[in-house]
Amino acid sequence: MNENQKNVTAPSGQDSGDEVRKDLKGLLGSVRKFLSELLEIRSNTDAVATKESINADIPFKGHTSWILVCSIFIASIGLNANSTAVVIGAMLISPLMGPILGMGMSLAINDIDTLRRSLKNFTVMVVLSVITAFLFFYLFPLRDESSELLARTKPDIRDVLIAFFGGLALVIARAKKGTIASVIFGVAIATALMPPLCTVGFGLAIGKPWYAAGAMYLFIINTIFIGLATFLVIKYLRFPMVRYANSQRRRMIARLASITGILVMIPAGFTFYQVFQESLFKKQAQEFLQDTVEMYQFNGSGRYVDNLTKLEYVDDGESLVEVVFMGDELIPDNVINTWRTQKNQFSRLKNAELHIIQGGRDDSEEKFNYVSELYEKNKAELLNKDEQIRLLEEELATLTKNVGKQIPFREISAEAKANYENIDALGFSYLIKTDFNKLDTVPVFEVKWKDGLRTDQKQTDAKKMLSWLKLRLQDSTLVIKQVN
Template sequence: MENNSDTKKVKNSFSAWFEDLKEFMSGRFSLEEDKAQRDEVVATVEKGVVFRGVNLWVLIFATMIASLGLNVNSAAVIIGAMLISPIMGPIMGVGLSLGINDFDLLKKSLRNFTLMFIVAIVTSTVYFFISPLGDARSELLARTVPTTYDVLIALFGGLAGIVAQSRRDRTSTVIPGVAIATALIPPLCTAGYGLATGQFRYFLGAFYLFFINSVFIALATYLMVRFLKYEKKAFLDPVKERNVRRTMLLITLVTFIPSVVIGFHMVRVSLFEATADKYVSQVFEFPHTRVIECEKSYAQGKNPSRIEVVLLGEPLAEEIIENARAQLIRFGLKDTELVVRQGAATDKLDLETLQKNYADLLDEKNRRIAELQALMSRYRVVDVGVDGISQELGVLMPSVGTIALTKGIRFDMKGRSRDTLLLCLVTPRDAETAIDAETLRQWLRVRTKIADVKLYIETPADEE
């Protein structure tokens, strides 16, 4: 009996401790504190949905800034564009409208989302079409290949965004942080770059990333709205309510089911690539042979997964390569094809070849740099040492008060440079003093070694 009494005491004590812990954790993670009213949150999100006036102009300016940042490869400029972009409004509006059965808000959100997409794509396409910088830099290329991490960032960023919007105090840094993390405007600009340059694989990759981010932000908004138990909109007409519910269910399925399939596929690709990297690093570890390149491609249709490695150094025997293929099963890569490229008569790749290729590449870069330097020297205004000339002229011709010199290029009407000339503007020391223009012109030709000298003399009264 005493043992049963002790057991009951322990159970009661544990139960009381568990209830205290549950109450403590519930209080810590509760979202009821500082919670805004449902109608207030809906009004705030609905205000950010509409692209008209200020919002539309800010979107255009943000798109231009992001395009410039991608063009000059500046992460700071791209972050600035993401901070000022109002692009998240319609996306959160879609998620909120699905969560509260607001069909009118859903239509408005989708309409403005389409307008936002078109305006941003057109703006970025026009910019990259007229931009003189046409190379794809690293910041731009990073927006063409979505990864699993992009999905997770969009999901958790959307959750953080709707939680911040559901508070009475919206002055926190959450919304700007979400705008930076989810990165919606750079993929749109990259898609514009793909259209402007005719590289449609860039357009498709960037649009894919934008679609993934948009869908998962909307999904996160929908989930949080349901978690907060916002009241759903009621309809007076039962038939209309049934039709609206069916339409919204169809839109939800069409929007979210592909995103789940895509996300699952991306997870499988990421796991395959991580496993392949682990396999290559452990199996192809030899003292005199190095892996200099490894390409991984996940299975598509009838094509199996494939790992292709390029080796440098001492060639591996065929039995060693077969042993490496046999170890694919041990790493969970059962149906993966292994292709090994190494030094051979038909596929020669050695250190001497690499050094020659690097030397040729370096020579080409040096040649290009020399051409650019020569081109710049043709067009830039050159310093002619006016400070030294003015001191010498002060001794030779005391009648000169001030002098201005600049070296320029004379162009014809087709934009071709013809010759170099020196422009000189002098002012007499006073109105009564005369300047020997011909002597001064001859002296400047000798002093600057420029034959074509254009000399202009102004009176002290003309100086303003």
């Protein structure tokens, strides 16, 4: 009975396993077929129309040149005004993509004549764009270094990825039967070929060639990788090759283009690494400030000015975390030492210096100079921050008024003790008074004379001391108040 049951069970299990494998194989086949239909682009490609379309966009003559000049002017105005919307509008009408696609396609299909024509028009495009941007920024009276402009001077690996995948999307859209215009517009915005050229002209116009160099490097990155993406897609789609006797030369040019792309990626990759490390440093610094400095509770008039916090990352060096406090209340030394200990708990802040700027500890002149320097340094960043500007202006007004009235009290008290033997104690403070027309700050010295001193002697000594103090401190508004 048991043997018969075993004999019956075994074939049943084998049949079930075969059915599972058959179902799995069918499922994988269906998935493969679905993905093939989803991602396959060769069957819907129009090679002839694509070549004609790209070739038609290569020349820069007549209408195209004027469109380029107008778009450069619009982009320059948008960058100058720090308006992203205007810059996007300029990129939508810009005809910059044509020669770049022509270079990539000509390398892929061995069309040396098209390559030569693309390079010539590409050079004309770059020179015309830079000259137009230079003239605008050189002649235009407002030339502030906006964030939109500065963003085009520091390329990194992300710009390589944007240009490469943008180029892929563009040439795939061009190759499709019935071009997808929205894709072309989107790539024109994402790859941002025009703003770097405008920034080159801006850097030359204001005499800062390093701006121009960084922006030109960003433009070259975008150009090379859009061309490289075009080359790869055209190869994948198997566009027919143009047969020349010098096909060996075509292969050499293709290799040189690939090597150039790799060489461009090396410094871009290094820049990306630096930016990545800096972002990690700033992230930990912000976490540290949130857990410590921002949690501190003042008892009096002190306050933490968070918009003046300075975070400076130095690779293989001493980075800086600088925070600013205003008001007369000092942060106790034991609290600052605790902050420095907590800072060292963050891996990327161990070698960073924690610098505390306190309003009550520095004299008024130093505070005035420091706030003035920070105000000028951050002026462009604070243009649209009315509240922060108002705060800084109030600090500057207060410090400007008091900077000339700072009293060296320690020295004055020592001299007073030496000159007036009847003095028992000396105090000093500022008195704010008003006649309801204006507000004024008056320095007041409080004098306590020794017990038993005659009243007339007190009056005589107080009068002499007042004359001495006015002469010593060069301040005619001084007042002496006698206390018992």
